[in-house]
């Protein structure tokens with residue numbers, strides 16, 4: 391979920407830790423983005439939840455995305471990189487030729503770990519076979 395958090399003001403003092411704003415109030419230290427996320431949710435963050443900074447500025451807590459888990463957070467980052475590089479958030483990267491392409495043109499394994507163009511893979515196999523036949527000569 392996206393939370394517009396500009397209206398939240400935290401009481402206490404702030405310092406910077408790991409590039410994030412660390413908030414101290416009555417001796418309790420907590421990251422400001424976690425405090426704000428918890429205020430928006432009106433409960434503690436679920437144990438697996440991750441707070442994402444959409445503008446990649448760790449100090450800007452005016453806009454936060456609360457991810458249900460680390461996998462969802464990784465997915466957001468993957469889409470951000472894809473969009474930056476290719477202009478399409480849903481495009482995936484072929485690990486063989488290292489270019490982004492429309493998923494319709496790519497082979498994507500069920501676990502999503504192996505993504506490549508069929509042609510790239512065929513060329514790779516071809517190369518491997520050549521290398522093998524050279525070795526045996």
Ligand SMILES: [Zn+2]
Nearest residue numbers: 441442443463
């Ligand atoms: Zn993030």
Ligand SMILES: [Zn+2]
Nearest residue numbers: 484487507510
């Ligand atoms: Zn490729």
